[in-house]
Amino acid sequence: MEAILGFDFAVLDFIRENIANPVLDVIMKIITGSGDAGLIWIAAALLCLIFKKTRKAGVCMAIAMILVLLICNLTLKPIIARPRPFSLKEGIELIIAAPKDFSFPSGHTASSFAAAVGLFIYHKKLGIAALIWAFLIAFSRLYMYVHYPTDVMAGMLVGILCAVIGMVLVNKFYQPISDRITEKFKKKRENN
Numbered sequence: 001m002e003a004i005l006g007f008d009f010a011v012l013d014f015i016r017e018n019i020a021n022p023v024l025d026v027i028m029k030i031i032t033g034s035g036d037a038g039l040i041w042i043a044a045a046l047l048c049l050i051f052k053k054t055r056k057a058g059v060c061m062a063i064a065m066i067l068v069l070l071i072c073n074l075t076l077k078p079i080i081a082r083p084r085p086f087s088l089k090e091g092i093e094l095i096i097a098a099p100k101d102f103s104f105p106s107g108h109t110a111s112s113f114a115a116a117v118g119l120f121i122y123h124k125k126l127g128i129a130a131l132i133w134a135f136l137i138a139f140s141r142l143y144m145y146v147h148y149p150t151d152v153m154a155g156m157l158v159g160i161l162c163a164v165i166g167m168v169l170v171n172k173f174y175q176p177i178s179d180r181i182t183e184k185f186k187k188k189r190e191n192n
Contacts, residue, residue: 008148012085015142024143025095032096032140034133035108038065041115044130048119056170057122063166064114064159071158072110077102086145099146106147106155109138113159114166121167134159 034040041061048058082104086092101107112134120127138156141147147155 004150005148008085008150009089011149012142012145016145020143028140028143029095031133031136032108032144035112035137035140038068038107038111038115040133041065041111044115044119054123054126056174057119057126059174060118060121060163060166060170061115063169064118064162065111067162067165068107068110068114068159071162072105072107072155073101076105076158077107080104082148082151084146085148089145092145094145096144096146103147104151104154105158106138106141106151108141109134109147109152109155110159110162112137113156114162115159117160117163118166121163 042065045058045061045065048054048061050058081102084099084103086094086098113131116127116130116134119130138152141152142149
């Protein structure tokens with residue numbers, strides 16, 4: 001465990017000492033903020049739900065993000081209860097408000113990858129842009145010194161797993177439900 005913590009802090013300190021600068025501070029603050037409460041991804045899923053062409057992706061994204069909430073925020077974080085890196089290292093001044101919950105796994109990263117992979121499964125071009133943004137959000141959590149690299153890696157894995165589960169559920173249940181709803185509307189129109 002000590003070796004993992006050493007690796008984690010080595011990466012965080014490298015970023016802080018060699019990459020961080022005032023311009024990136026502003027950019028990373030915007031990027032990390034876009035992932036707060038998964039709002040950018042919730043908005044993307046809702047937008048996908050509006051259009052028939054992207055509806056399956058929207059359903060997959062929604063399922064994946066609900067799973068992330070249950071797995072990360074309501075289960076793993078309280079059970080593992082890993083302190084945030086800034087709370088263990090003296091002299092770290094954050095440029096964002098200090099998160100109040102635990103560190104492992106990264107919820108920002110998990111929800112980002114759940115949504116981005118869910119979109120990518122059904123729409124490659126849109127999914128590539130979403131995956132790039134998900135990677136930027138994941139990196140921003142390291143840049144902000146609010147997550148360890150292992151938190152971010154675990155968040156990626158949880159997010160990808162949730163997207164795959166979402167895909168399986170969509171592929172199994174979406175079409176039959178959609179067909180039944182369409183059939184009901186057709187019968188209703190015929191009766192009128």
